[in-house]
Amino acid sequence: MIIPELKIGHLTAKVPIVQGGMGVGISLSSLAAAVANCGAIGVISGIEPGFTLEHYSKNKFQANIDGLIHHIRRARELAPQGIIGVNIMTAINNFDDMVKAAVKEKIDVIFAGAGLPMKLPELVKDSMTKIAPIVSSGKVAQLICKQWDRKHSYLPDAIVVEGPEAGGHLGFSVEELERIEDFSLKRLVQEVLEAIKPFEEKYDRKIPVIAGGGVYDGADIAALLEAGASGVQMSTRFVATYECDASPEFKQAYIDAKEEDVMIIKSPVGMPGRAIRNTFLEKVYKNEKPKGIKCINCLKPCNPAETLYCIADALINAQKGNLDMGFAFAGAKVHRVDRLMSVKELINELMEDLKKQ
Template sequence: MNIPELKIGNLIAKVPIVQGGMGVGVSLSNLAAAVANCGAIGVISGVEPGFDLENYHKDKFQANIDGLTYHIRRAKKLAPKGIIGVNIMTALTNFEEMVKVAVKEKVDIIFSGAGMPMKLPELVKDSITKIAPIVSSGKVAKLICKQWDRKHNYLPDAIVVEGPEAGGHLGFSVDALEDKENFSLKSLVQEVLEAIKPFEEKYNKKIPIIAGGGLYDAKDIGEILKAGASGVQMATRFVPTYECDASEAFKQAYIDAKEEDIIIIKSPVGMPGRAIKNSFIESVYKNGKPKDIKCVNCLKPCNPKETLYCIADALIQAQRGNLERGFAFAGAKVYKINKITSVKEIIDELMEGLRNY
């Protein structure tokens, strides 16, 4: 197979892979720069990027602005010719402020899911920053295109389609997650392609589709590109790498995970999420809320009085390796990973496999 370049406006990635944004602190400047230096698109997570700064618990708002600014600048310095993106969830309490920071720092592209980013076009107006909403259906893709067309005279520069086998928070019901035939990534790609056709024709513009969720090897990538996607999003595979920003204990959780350890949990934000089962998850869902956990007020849908634990705190603890006080999100194929390797080795292996696909 001839490996296609991933073109998003004037951005051209020689390797048609977007590294998924992983918070808290799993994909920061180190991982994003390493991926970008290999010709793919590296992505910094915009979820609590200031979590390890001294002023985080005193002024979380400013710490996250400082953290995102620092990691964008550092990634650009480490990968001066690479493409650097930021993933900013619409559900963040500081969504607009974080988008403004990314635009000010001239990040190449913003990926935005966990809700519909209807105001995103006006927030990036007159900037060089591209925008790509993350969707889980053709219906949502159509709705976003319709609104952006009507209100902003603008179409997405790309669309990410996340399937039900992705890690982390999922835009599907629990029933849909079990219906693998109707909600396969391939069928979702085709559904989105069909939904955006009228808008592409109106603007005489191609909207590249980037598909992710449960992709592991070159065969997986080849099948999705064949189905009509212009590129793929991969996150889980980049965690057990030397360059990943998470702790060694976090990476080891991926290596140790067996197929039966991959579970769907109900997140405090009300969405299902795919995670690696551990003692923290078992204890929380069995015994209820731990006493010493405080809410850090990171997501709009979260009600601290009703939640079993603080999702941000649990992910911060896991990132630091304190897995007795947190847990790791992961994609459905995490059990296939058995060693720590480099970002370059993974991308070389995938591209070589794709050439022979």
């Protein structure tokens, strides 16, 4: 197969891969810059990016804005010619402020999931920043396009469709995840393409669809490109790289994971999530709630009185390597990851594999 470029507005990535945004602190400036330097799109996670800053415990919202700005600037320094994006969850309480900070820093692309980012077009108005909502169905893609068209006369610059094999928070019910074969990523891509067609015709421009969730090798990429996707989003494979911002212990959890270790959890965010089973998760889902939870109301759907644990704390602990007090989100194919490699080695391997398809 001839490797196609991925075009999002005026941006052109020679490698049709978007590295998924992984929080907390799994994809920051080191990983995003390394990916961007290889011709793909590197993405900084906008979930608690200020957790290492001294003022994080005193003013979390400001620390996260400062952290986001720091990592955008650092990624730019490390990859001056590369395409850098940020992933900002719609579910966070300071979504608007985080988006505005990213736009002010002239970020190339904002990816927004975990909710419907209906205000996003007005937040990037008069900027060069491209916006790409993350959806789980053609119905949601159609709803966003309809609202953006009606209220803002704007269409998504790209759409990411995440299937049920993705890691992290999933846009599917637990019941749907038990019928995973009914929601194949190829089928979802075709469903989204059909849903956005009227809007593409109205505006006389193509909306590139990027497919993510369970994408592991060149054969997976080829199948999705043939189904009509313009590119793919990959996250799990980038964790087991030297440049990934996670701790060595976090990366080792990926390398050690077996297929039966992957589980679906009920997250405080209000969505199901896919994670690697460990003692922390087994304890909290037996209602052994951690003591001393200090909630600062970072997520719109989270109810501190009912939540089993603070997801921000758990993910920060895991990022730092303290997996006794946290856990690792991961995609369905994490059990196939067996070693560490460089980002360059990984992307070269994927592209060579893709050429053979």
